[in-house]
Amino acid sequence: MTDPIERLTSIFETFPGIGPRQAGRFVQFLLRSSSSARREMSDALISLGGSVHRCEECMRFFADTGSICGICANPRRDPSVLAVVATDADLLALERSGNFRGEYFVLGGTISLASDNTSGLHIKELLSSIPRRIDAGLAEIILALPANPEGDATAIRVHEEIAATNDIKITTLGRGLSTGSELEYADPETLKNAFENRR
Amino acid sequence: MTDPIERLTSIFETFPGIGPRQAGRFVQFLLRSSSSARREMSDALISLGGSVHRCEECMRFFADTGSICGICANPRRDPSVLAVVATDADLLALERSGNFRGEYFVLGGTISLASDNTSGLHIKELLSSIPRRIDAGLAEIILALPANPEGDATAIRVHEEIAATNDIKITTLGRGLSTGSELEYADPETLKNAFENRR
Amino acid sequence: MTDPIERLTSIFETFPGIGPRQAGRFVQFLLRSSSSARREMSDALISLGGSVHRCEECMRFFADTGSICGICANPRRDPSVLAVVATDADLLALERSGNFRGEYFVLGGTISLASDNTSGLHIKELLSSIPRRIDAGLAEIILALPANPEGDATAIRVHEEIAATNDIKITTLGRGLSTGSELEYADPETLKNAFENRR
């Protein structure tokens, strides 16, 4: 397959959530773009490999010189609280919401319930960083994981692993009605949490 | 319009969420039903008017003799806590979830933000019942209203009205991640609540 | 179950496309209606059984005195062309569209592909009416059936049955692009028909 239209269509078909039809439309879009726009995209792709790497502190991908990302290097972040999140996307969502000024750690996913497998998760790296973080003032670890069975299983596991060797406060995000929820359509678990967490 | 097919179609078109097409399908379905099935439905409709009335305690509709519904008449409900809900449907959703054993009061809706209008809401009936409920042991009123702007405005108004003449604990349902929520897709308000209500 | 709220909710749950939640909402809607509105609906339901019956000509349900419906009794309909449709709803859709001034015959459904079963379909009644219709001027039978496998199987069967004993023109509705179709999303069968039926 040397036809670049077909080649690029096949590549876009491997993108998350993209089928053959949208892949074809992306290629048509690129065909209609200027050659300088395609060149810029090509350069950006190559730069991903060159300048992007994992932050040694929070494990997220970032693009910059140095081994530590802009958030972890920021001296104004609050070292007393650490949010453990599943993915880079969750970290970025929390940053966008502007509600959290502490530090982050990206686990790299959640436990698969089928396999109970933690491989691929940076649990070891998290554990080894905790003594150093406690020396720097860490007082609370927030398990900011998704409110689903995988997230819950991950929270239980990470909680156990941290508590086995550290005596630190560990919390999970509050559960209850999310914005826009109507009681009539809420699931029993959410209603239970909403009652328990009333204030 | 004396054609009963058209007449019944027009009636179904006034039902919530039903357009002409589905109204017509309902009538076709009834045409194919047995005459005893139509008779049973007709009887049930008339019975609604005869035996169904508002509970004098919680204001919901119920069908039974007496002026008080089965929930309010149940001596095993906990009189120390009262959930103020917007609609009968919300009350039934809480009952189904099995998480609440206290008593209920149905406001009959929420404040419309456009008009800030409380007409149609049973706020007066709620207020007049509170002294009697306190005598019976009431210690907490939970404003179990929808997590949207109308629900919030209603909660603020009802809170003010109750607090003006009563010195009783008033709470609202917990806000945070609802079951299934992923941080990446959560709105900033929900994330803020989830952080504040962590535990 | 003597509670009319629950009884009526159960009845609405048997309606096509209606689940427990919407059934409950219908009942709440009726509870809030006036008793005269409920009485009117109850009367219309009973009238369905009393005054509604199948037209002896076209087999559709209608509500009126006499054995023949208003369309079949209309002397201005064109007796030279007969549209054979699957359901009353299809007949009404054609009437609403205003494109057809001939006569109708309602088969009562389509052949189920699993069983190839024609029971329940009024094929015998259709066949027995054809000589009389030809005497009245019938020159063309249009098989106005849905453009799906069941409709196609029904058209083939009805065509065979008519042609076995009658020498009359039998047509089917034109196939091709329906309004709003884009070629990119059209199925191969539709594109094939669109090319063959170009004009």
Next chain:
Amino acid sequence: MTDPIERLTSIFETFPGIGPRQAGRFVQFLLRSSSSARREMSDALISLGGSVHRCEECMRFFADTGSICGICANPRRDPSVLAVVATDADLLALERSGNFRGEYFVLGGTISLASDNTSGLHIKELLSSIPRRIDAGLAEIILALPANPEGDATAIRVHEEIAATNDIKITTLGRGLSTGSELEYADPETLKNAFENRR
């Protein structure tokens, strides 16, 4: 903005139908891909500019040496019939369906109803090619345009322009029930076409 993550995210946000969230997910997907996969995608992008160009005959984009695409260069295509389509995607849909063995011409879009603007459409190129195509045996031009107001307006305009200087048969695709259509849900225009085009 020199961060390649942000840069690439911004580029994906310009893709048709892609918002910031999915753009971010694409970049995360690419970050997790191998560097050889990113290199291959980068190469394919650059090749688009190098080897892809418009076919001089049908105006679609193709990737190959020469000035004429594989379809137009195929001596077994039928030169007696030409399908005028709106987009490359429509051409590919017709090819996939396997129903058409003639030649193609891609207009490059449809007329915008707001502006009645034909700029950007290759109408001039189409017109100038017709005498040559007639010499090669062209006997019919099929306006294979979308069945919507823009497509209809374009068909009328193109028909006028062709007919002004050529005496050739011009057809449009058949309209009627598309596969899966049920009469009950069909629009009046489609029912009208289905009756007129019955056969």
